Amino acid sequence: MVGAISKLDRDNATGLTADDWASALDWWREAGVDVLVDDGVRDWFAAPPAPIAVTAATVAATAASAPAALPATLEAFAAWRLGADAPEAAWSGVSLAASGPAYAKIMVLVDCPDREDGDAGALLSGTTGRLFDRMLAAIGLSRETVHVAAVCARRPAAGRMPREIEARLGEVARHHIGLVAPERLLLLGDATARAVLGMDRQAAKGDLRAFNHDSGTTGAGTTGVVASLHPRLLIERPAMKAESWRDLQLLVKDWKQ
Incomplete structure (x- = not known):
């Protein structure tokens, strides 16, 4: 003006x-x-509206609509993750539990179960799972030594994590990481990187990023995070395996088993 x-x-x-x-x-x-122009006539001398009274019922209704606090122990969280209060509990299908040692030094997180996983009742099954096992073996690891979980415990109808629930699922996944408190974390897929790090894998790749947590059994700590390619993409695009191999080497670089 x-x-x-x-x-x-x-x-x-x-x-x-x-x-x-x-x-x-x-x-x-x-x-x-x-304002310069108003649609209706305004009574400038009218008394201001009375403040809204905050009652016990209002507080209770607000509390009921807010997400409940996440369980404070890994055992309680594991049960809650498969129960009726989980964010994706209303989706069709079954929820798949995390696998491997509860407090493993290395944790692997995927975006959601594949179709084969639902049939097998476990994450990273079938053809994708066999490639994943070879990837672990290449860096001296196995299913028996890593904690494997998914951001979505159930497979979404479209096979991709819905954006409208991504923030809540990311919160749940970060809480899960804090409870396990691993030394290293491998994120597989773009949606997984967004949920945990707030950025796509392309933006996060090539670096060992720090994830700070304070809810694990060991108290406050830092986990080294590597964002990499999902095995399902490597099956579709074998030429990208070289990039995946660099990520796996970064995951265990300067790390003692």
Whole structure:
């Protein structure tokens, strides 16, 4: 507004200066004028509306609509993750539990179960699972030494993590990581990286990123995180295995088993 007035003043379009216009606006503002045009007639002398009373019922309703606190122990969390209060409990299909040692030094997180996983009743099964096992073996690990879990415990109808629930599922996944408190974490897939790190794998790749947590059995700590490719993508695009191999080497670099 002032910039436009200054231009008018420079062009001598009016006899008023920018200071004159600013003074007038200040006067109207102090008088209570907050809009130039209103659709309806306003009673400037009407009493202000009464404040909304906060009652016990209001507080209870607000608390009921807010997500409940996540379980504080891994055992309780594992039961809750498969129960009726989990974010995806209303989806069709079955929820798949995490596998491997509860407090493993290395944790692997995928986005959601594949179709084969649902049939087998375990994450990373079938053809994808066999490739995953070879990937672990290449860096001296196995299913018996890593904690494997999914951001979505159930497979979404479209096979991809729904964006509208991604934030809540990410919160749940980060809580899970904190309870396990691994030394290293391998994130497989773009959606998994977004849920945990808040960025796509492409933006996170190539670095050992720090994930700080304070809910594990060991107290506050830091987990080294590597964002990599999901085995299902490697099956579709074998040429990307070289990139995956670099990520696996980064995962165990300077790490003692």
